[in-house]
Every structure is written in structure tokens, then in C-alpha cells.
Amino acid sequence: MSEAFNPLEMIARFRDRAASVKRRPLPPVAGEERQHFLAQAQSDFQDFAMLGDAIATIEDGVLTLRIDLRPPEKPK
Numbered sequence: 535m536s537e538a539f540n541p542l543e544m545i546a547r548f549r550d551r552a553a554s555v556k557r558r559p560l561p562p563v564a565g566e567e568r569q570h571f572l573a574q575a576q577s578d579f580q581d582f583a584m585l586g587d588a589i590a591t592i593e594d595g596v597l598t599l600r601i602d603l604r605p606p607e608k609p610k
Contacts, residue, residue, distance in 0.1 A: 541590030549586035
């Protein structure tokens, strides 16, 4: 692993990828292929967005990504 690795830059790239998925144009497909494409786009967005929200730490050479999956608290 390179000493130049920056986990914050990696997380920013995942944020960019999530935004790219949202902008991705729908190809000229129909029916089952269209549904598969839409489902894959949703999975890609979810995965990239979650990693884009991660808090990264490196301890003893181990990269740890912390992602809070708890639902937001409702205002009282």
C-alpha cells in the first residue's frame, strides 16, 4: 500500500460515483432488461452512497470504514 493513500480522497470518489449513477442515462432497453438496469443502478447508488458517507480511519495499517446505518432521529 502506498504511503500516499488518502482515505478521504477515496470516500470523495465514492460520493462522485453515487452522483454519477443518478445522472446515468437510461439506455434504450425495454421490459425485463430495463427493470434489471434500474435495479442495478439503485444497488450501485446505494453502495456508492453508503461508502461516500463513511468515516475512514487507518490504525496499524488497517483501513476501517464506519457507516452509521441507524435511521435518522425524528424531531420531538
